[in-house]
Amino acid sequence: MxxxxxxxxxxxxxxxxxxxxxxxxxxxxxxxxxxxxxxxxxxxxxxxxxxxxxxxxxxxxxxxxxxxxxxxxxxxxxxxxxxxxxxxxxxxxxxxxxxxxxxxxxxxxxAPEYVELLLEQGGFHPSQPVLPRTAALPTDFKVVIVGAGMAGMAAALECAAAGIDYEIFDRNDEVGGTWYTAVYPGIGVDTPSAYYSLSRDINAAWSSYYPQGAEYQKYLEAVAHKNGLREHVRFGTEVEALWWDDERNQWQVHAVGPDGARDVSYANVVIPAAGYLNRPRWPDLPGRSSFDGVSVHSAEWDPDLDLNGKRVAIIGAGCTAVQIVDACVDDVEHLTVFQRQPHWVAPRKRLxxxxxxxxxxxxxxxxxxxxxxxxKSFWGTADNNHPVILRDPEWAADHLSISPANDVLLQMCLDYIDRVFGAGSELAKKVTPDFAPYGKRIIRDPGGYYAALAKAHVDVEADEPARVNERGIVTQDGRQIDLDVIIYATGYHLDFLSTIDIRGRKGLRLSEVWGNSPSAYRGGMVPGFPNMFISSAPNYSPGHGAGHNFGVEVMVHYVMECLQLMAQRDAATIEVTPEACEGYVRQIDDAMANTVWCHTPTAHTYYRSGGGRIVTAFPFRLIDVWQSHRTPIEEDLNLR
Structure with missing residues (x-):
């Protein structure tokens, strides 16, 4: 030491x-x-x-x-x-x-293979460079980061540490991303707070093991203040397009500012860090606009909305709906929960x-x-949990769960259902999924969700509404439910940068390359799009443990290594070859074939793209992802 x-x-x-x-x-x-x-x-x-x-x-x-x-x-x-x-x-x-x-x-x-990873994840030292820092990028080299949420801030911190000029574009008026924009009651995350931070800036002052969103936002604001990030942010500025300029070997950044004025700036490297769940998804319900009461999407919550004494319906049964129900059940006069499909819900393990x-x-x-x-929070939710998502064919042949490890979680959730609702009750049947745990993202009960569903003034409809009218909602079997407020907790469109016009070499459009099945190489690299590293790239989210911040920090380390390789080779551009990208994606898909997401066809999940491919989670152990991103494989890349 x-x-x-x-x-x-x-x-x-x-x-x-x-x-x-x-x-x-x-x-x-x-x-x-x-x-x-x-x-x-x-x-x-x-x-x-x-x-x-x-x-x-x-x-x-x-x-x-x-x-x-x-x-x-x-x-x-x-x-x-x-x-x-x-x-x-x-x-x-x-x-x-x-x-x-x-x-x-x-x-x-x-195991010895985890030691360096743990040193980094514990914040005992920053991510260690692998390539020798023996060459420097040009003095006018610039990185543009799109988005000032956790991913964008992590990229900014690494650029600053490496002495690389950077600028962040964010459409909001403050850092924080989701934690700044999403303010619905009960908002939180199911990653333990002790871990849900950047390893460069560990927060020692969390008030809760699973705090409300405002506390996460306060943390990110403090990180920005401590590190002078706001000086590098163009707030209220939305990036509309990123176009590669072959003559300059740079990206054109087309943006519209807070005054509506548009301008074009240039960057050697762009890091889109805007996430893939940004645009609220409203259901296609007949008569939705005819309701005379208040309609609100959870992603566009009105902080002045008062639910006290109101007749409320919430459409959705995912994490957002669970948090809202838990937070508001004792305020409303009556609550109706419409669930298209139940989720597995794990009990809170502390009083x-x-x-x-x-x-x-x-x-x-x-x-x-x-x-x-x-x-400890990282280790407790890390690779010891990996077997939960892996299918054991012999076990899965005659069980709803896909493996003995997966069954431990299933039995825990079933026991929770029985304890709250009574084994075999109608309500127990309504909330019991027909697929293995992790087929959809598992939900942690904030403490009062299941208890809320059992209250006398709460009804659970095990179906979507048939239609909306001026008075409220009509159920599938024709019943009229009169309402004052309808809450749409129906999630987001899975965008993967589809809201930005991204064009690579020779005008190649990223939206056309990806179609309805996006994929990428290490570091979020895509052939035909040089010097672009997509932070929230396809198959970059841990599916079995850790948290969003893990994938973010692994990706950012890889980007810094790629920039150092550019400096050593005196290269203006770095780009993955089509063959290397195809091979990498094939490895992901081959490993994914043995996971729960490919063997729970009845589970409706945003993990799966319109083309049927699992596009959000990665199927590997955390240590495998971390090790595979320590340094670039030069033969997979074109450097010019």
Whole structure:
């Protein structure tokens, strides 16, 4: 372990009794890891390892030990905090040392292939360059990033770290992307908050294990402020077109500003980071515009909308609908839930999602503690979960689930249904899917969704509405439901940049290349579109664990490696060959053929394109994706 500087912990600012009290409630395995980092002495692993066991603390394993051992450990940590220690941004040079610490901190064995990945995901050091940084890009080299959400901000941070000039275009007035625009009641994400951050900027202050959207937005705003990102953003500016200019070897960026004026600027590289779920999808319901009450799409929520005492219908049963129902059920007079198809819903595993005060205190005051919390949240939802999406043909032949691992999740969800609604009840039948878990994105109950469906003033319609009229909704069997508000939680169009006019070499249109089955190579590269790296590219989202931020950071690392390769080869353009792209996509499709998404034909899911191909998730382990994006394969690329 190396340190760039040493500082002395200011224990005078902390109440000694409070310090000791909080440390005695800490995760014992993490405390050992912290102790080793503070002292540089790995002997603590040998002294404490056999006295620490692990108990489930979803999604992690919590380290526990006997009071006497804990008292000794706490005392050593306090002594280490009082001595000169590494600065708060931890730096590891010794991967072998980390490999000794990690199993004790994480509560499970750690295969050697994961060590470098874990160092990065824990924020212990930034993504490490693979190609030597022996050449520089031209001084006027510029990257344009489309979108200031998490993906665009991650790309911007890496450009800044590499000393590359960049500019972000965003149609909104603030950073944040989805977290800025989506404000419906109960909005959140099912990725644990401790992990749902950028590894360069770990947030130690989450109030909840699964916070509301406003807290995520606040985090992203803080990242932008801390790193001076807003100075590089053109807010209120929408990119309408990206056209490759063969003469300049640059991209034309056609944009319209807040005053409606259009202009064209140029960039050597473009990174579209706008996501693929941006445009609200309204259902094609007869009479939808005739309703005399309030109609609102969840993606265009009116913050002034008051649901108190209203007769409300919500159309949809996905994650958004679940969150809205959970948040609003006690406000409305009556609620009708229209579900086209039920989802598998996993129970909340804690009595409360609030992060305990002692854990927040430890994250804030104990060096490295928040890093390990982030890493434990990642590890608890990482590749140990990969078998859940893989089909076991022998098992699947006579089970609804596709494998023994998948069946564990199915049985947990079925048990939850039975506990809330009663085994065999009509309501239980309505909410039970006919496909294996993960066939559609599994939903985490925020805490009160299933309970809400069982309330006396809530009805569940196991079908879509037949039509809408001025009074409300007519059901498939002809019943009239009078309403004050209709909420459309019907998702988004799967756009994959279809709202931007993107033209590559010789005017080749990306929309025509992709048709209804988009695909891409590593780094979101597409043949015929040089110097373009699509952040939210096809097959770039983890389907079995981690979170959106994992795919984002893997992709951005790969982009930086490609730019360094351009510098080393003095190349103006970099482009994947058609053969390499086809081979890469074939690998994805071959692996995908053995996943749950290809063996649950009854599941209606946005994972599947109009052409039937699974286009959002990747079928591989996280470690496989991470390793395959460490550095470009030069023979797959044309550099000119």
């Amino acid at each position: 190396s340190t760039n500087a040493t500082v002395t912990a200011d224990l005078t600012a902390l109440d000694p009794q409070e310090l000791r009290e909080h440390l005695t409630r800490a995760d014992a395995g993490v405390l050992v890891a912290v102790l080793v980092q503070l002292t540089g002495d790995a002997s603590a692993v040998d002294r404490f390892a056999d006295r620490i066991s692990f108990v489930p603390d979803p999604p992690e394993q919590a380290g526990v030990t006997d009071p006497e051992t804990l008292e000794t450990l706490v005392g050593e940590v306090i002594d280490a905090l009082s001595a000169p220690r590494p600065q708060d941004a931890p730096a590891f040079d010794d991967a072998d040392l980390f490999a000794r610490i990690a199993p004790l901190a994480l509560g499970t064995a750690v 409360s999602d609030d992060v305990p005060d002692h854990r927040r205190w430890l994250n804030a005051h104990i060096p490295f503690y928040a890093n390990w919390n982030r890493l």
